[in-house]
Amino acid sequence: xxxxxxxxTRKILVVxxxxxxxxxxxxxxxxxxxxxxxxTAQTASMAEQQVATARPELVVxxxxxxxxxxxxxxxxxxxxxxRTLMQQYPNLHIVVQSAYxxxxxxxxxxxxxxxxxxxxxxxxxxxxEMLTKVDWALQGLVYTPKEMRVGLELKPEWLxxxxxxxxxxxxxxxIAEQMNVSERTVRHYWTQVxxxxxxxxxxxxxxxxxxxxRAREEGLID
Amino acid sequence: xxxxxxxxxxxxxxxEWRVWRVGAVPGLLVIAVVMLxxxxxxxxxxxxxxxxxxxxxxxxEATDERVxxxxxxxxxxxxIGQYPIPDRYLAELLxxxxxxxxxxxxxxxxxxxxxxxxxxxxxQTFRQTPNLIGIEKVLPDESGFTIxxxxxxxxxxxxxxxxxxxxxxxxxxxxxxxxxxxxxxxFSLTLRLAERYLALQxxxxxxxxxxxxxxxxxxxxxxxxxxxxxxxxxxxxxxNQVLLYFRSxxxxxxxxxxxxxRAGQVPEDWIRDRIVLIGxxxxxxxxxxxxxxxxxxxxxxxxGVEIQAHAxxxxxxxxxxxxxxxxxxxxxxxxxWILLWGILxxxxxxxxxxxxxxxxxxTMSSLMLFVLCYGFLLLGWWIPFVPALLxxxxxxxSLTAILFYRHERELQTRLQERQQVIEQTFDTIHNGPLQTxxxxxxxxxxxxxxxxxxxARLEHLNQELRAVYESMRQQVWQxxxxxxxxxxxxxxxxxxxxEILYSVYNHTLTRDLPGFQSIKLKLTAFEAIDxxxxxxxxxxxxxxxxxxxxxNVGKHAVxxxxxxxxxxxEQQQNVIRVIDxxxxxxxxxxxxxQHQFNQAGRGTQQAKSLARQLRGQFRRSPHxxxxxxxxxxxxxxxxxxxx
Numbered sequence: 097x098x099x100x101x102x103x104x105t106r107k108i109l110v111v112x113x114x115x116x117x118x119x120x121x122x123x124x125x126x127x128x129x130x131x132x133x134x135x136t137a138q139t140a141s142m143a144e145q146q147v148a149t150a151r152p153e154l155v156v157x158x159x160x161x162x163x164x165x166x167x168x169x170x171x172x173x174x175x176x177x178x179r180t181l182m183q184q185y186p187n188l189h190i191v192v193q194s195a196y197x198x199x200x201x202x203x204x205x206x207x208x209x210x211x212x213x214x215x216x217x218x219x220x221x222x223x224x225e226m227l228t229k230v231d232w233a234l235q236g237l238v239y240t241p242k243e244m245r246v247g248l249e250l251k252p253e254w255l256x257x258x259x260x261x262x263x264x265x266x267x268x269x270x271i272a273e274q275m276n277v278s279e280r281t282v283r284h285y286w287t288q289v290x291x292x293x294x295x296x297x298x299x300x301x302x303x304x305x306x307x308x309x310r311a312r313e314e315g316l317i318d
Numbered sequence: 319x320x321x322x323x324x325x326x327x328x329x330x331x332x333x334e335w336r337v338w339r340v341g342a343v344p345g346l347l348v349i350a351v352v353m354l355x356x357x358x359x360x361x362x363x364x365x366x367x368x369x370x371x372x373x374x375x376x377x378x379e380a381t382d383e384r385v386x387x388x389x390x391x392x393x394x395x396x397x398i399g400q401y402p403i404p405d406r407y408l409a410e411l412l413x414x415x416x417x418x419x420x421x422x423x424x425x426x427x428x429x430x431x432x433x434x435x436x437x438x439x440x441x442q443t444f445r446q447t448p449n450l451i452g453i454e455k456v457l458p459d460e461s462g463f464t465i466x467x468x469x470x471x472x473x474x475x476x477x478x479x480x481x482x483x484x485x486x487x488x489x490x491x492x493x494x495x496x497x498x499x500x501x502x503x504x505f506s507l508t509l510r511l512a513e514r515y516l517a518l519q520x521x522x523x524x525x526x527x528x529x530x531x532x533x534x535x536x537x538x539x540x541x542x543x544x545x546x547x548x549x550x551x552x553x554x555x556x557x558n559q560v561l562l563y564f565r566s567x568x569x570x571x572x573x574x575x576x577x578x579x580r581a582g583q584v585p586e587d588w589i590r591d592r593i594v595l596i597g598x599x600x601x602x603x604x605x606x607x608x609x610x611x612x613x614x615x616x617x618x619x620x621x622g623v624e625i626q627a628h629a630x631x632x633x634x635x636x637x638x639x640x641x642x643x644x645x646x647x648x649x650x651x652x653x654x655w656i657l658l659w660g661i662l663x664x665x666x667x668x669x670x671x672x673x674x675x676x677x678x679x680x681t682m683s684s685l686m687l688f689v690l691c692y693g694f695l696l697l698g699w700w701i702p703f704v705p706a707l708l709x710x711x712x713x714x715x716s717l718t719a720i721l722f723y724r725h726e727r728e729l730q731t732r733l734q735e736r737q738q739v740i741e742q743t744f745d746t747i748h749n750g751p752l753q754t755x756x757x758x759x760x761x762x763x764x765x766x767x768x769x770x771x772x773x774a775r776l777e778h779l780n781q782e783l784r785a786v787y788e789s790m791r792q793q794v795w796q797x798x799x800x801x802x803x804x805x806x807x808x809x810x811x812x813x814x815x816x817e818i819l820y821s822v823y824n825h826t827l828t829r830d831l832p833g834f835q836s837i838k839l840k841l842t843a844f845e846a847i848d849x850x851x852x853x854x855x856x857x858x859x860x861x862x863x864x865x866x867x868x869x870n871v872g873k874h875a876v877x878x879x880x881x882x883x884x885x886x887x888e889q890q891q892n893v894i895r896v897i898d899x900x901x902x903x904x905x906x907x908x909x910x911x912q913h914q915f916n917q918a919g920r921g922t923q924q925a926k927s928l929a930r931q932l933r934g935q936f937r938r939s940p941h942x943x944x945x946x947x948x949x950x951x952x953x954x955x956x957x958x959x960x961x
Binding site for chain 2: 201202203204205206208209246247248249250251252253255314315316
């Protein structure tokens, strides 16, 4: 994967209340994205401020963070921050670092509506995992772990996209016209439905074809 | 948090103000009205009647040995065989008395004209009796007549017997001195007798110290009657009057007849050094006065000479025995006293919240007022009873009425709350353990239940039932901003509705219900909806609606492969919809189809009531080609845009 940051204005905000984790994450990311400017925040309120002023492309955040300095770190605070960020910056790419992803289930409607990339990186997994999730998020992809899903769960629009594409062979532009939405929205639907079908980028594989195969497997298309 | 604290304080203030508005403002108005009525004289009759009653109910006093009444009664008149009593008899009577050396004699019989036989003899006796006081009438009556004193008596041996009556015809005051139409100041018989008697005791009549017009002996000043004294309003206080503090008891004075005296049956010490009053005590003579304050076998009617005895006795007893005289408070204090009782009446309502207790409190306060007024009167103080009682009772009683009303309303609220708890309890059981039980029974009927599955599900049911208590306990703690859907799911109602509903959906689908097993695809759309009409109760209701709708699928539908759950706005409508593509169990078993779709079960009732509150619609119907649709829709609130 050679997704190198080229524009000098690329900015990433890392949110974590532990100094050591913060530096560790940034060091790893810096190796991967040497051109990127990094910002840090240790509390939710600081993070909100940073996003508002620096306007980063991506936020890598811990779910359990304190609201302000001196307050205890709580998952609830991280969820509230996520809610706010997704509401105010619909195109912001977000990577959530957490070992407890069940707490994020209730944000699913928000995640489904979020147009930026959104991935969840399990903190207990190796650092390389995290880098992959950052990469996916920067591509605008969505990744949620299996625990967040109860079976196959789709929005009706996504199913429609699948049908238009694979039963009628329409291209995104034609799908957008059929559904009376923008092409961009259609692309957003693709990323969402790919996550629902657990189709993620793999080297040397066409993701659309992977998606079609999975959809057929699930009986979503004829 | 801060905001809530302010709201709480605001609520308390407005609550207190409401109480004051219903309690105090009308209460103060009542006080003002009663005061105005009193000032206008409307309560005079009641206050005087109350005074009479209180005076009558005093404990009896000992007979006043200083005064002897010689009453010429019907038998005496019959024996004499003539009326008016001839002068000869009076002369003889006076001569007899003189032998016993009384302190002073009051002859309460008009003798302005000779009544022969014996006129000369009487004049002779008059001259020999320097301690005799005769009577006159100085104030002209309706026809303009006055009655002269016995012609030969010097003016210091004459006192008038004019009386001032109240509007009700009762005598409550004693006129002691008055300016005669001639301009001359005259003393009453009462005062003359008292003056003579007390002079013999070394007490000389003087002018008052506090009130220069009042009569005074040593430290005893006769409290002068004023136009607004006590319960009187703008009364005729002409001359020098005092209120009569009648001597209580069955026999306030010794009274003997003329016959008894002539027969020598009267003990000597009843006469010697005493005040002897001679009058006619025969009803035929007509010298009667209406006195309501004295207990009497012939209510209200007393002989004039008896009243003279009371009037003289109250003065001599006051000077010599410190017996009280009727005194009143300054008017300002009287009104202050009334105000206090009125405020007590109002505050009773703030002290006692239960109407029965308030009633008891009111009775106790009234009793206390009575005891106070009675006690004060025993000490001679006539303080306002009727107006104070009036403001106390009216204020207290109206508050009682208000309280009864409030009590009833509280009772209703409590009943409603209880009803709500019952319903919530049932909802919790219905949406939880009952669903599990239904699933269990279904599995059992279809024979698909393995033994260890059964025990696992029974264990789950056990857990759920136990959790009901916990859940109900938590509901007690629930606030406007959060509640427990069941023992496991705590929902923050401040979050957007679609997020809350997603949690409900997500949580419900994890439940072990048979209908959920076969679901392959869930088409869900949870998007922001219009929340302007949603209060906490309705939000809870929506959560329960979705839970119930999903449970119905899990319970009643068979071989569902696809489940649609929608919460969003569609064509100006907020929609919560659950569609399954299963075979409704009722259809499958061909029983109770009516029950499935039409009968208002508990869940349907909830949904309908919710739809009513939202002015929307609830629909449950078969969905084509197969399955069931359950849907709640309500219109988006259109707000008017302000310019």
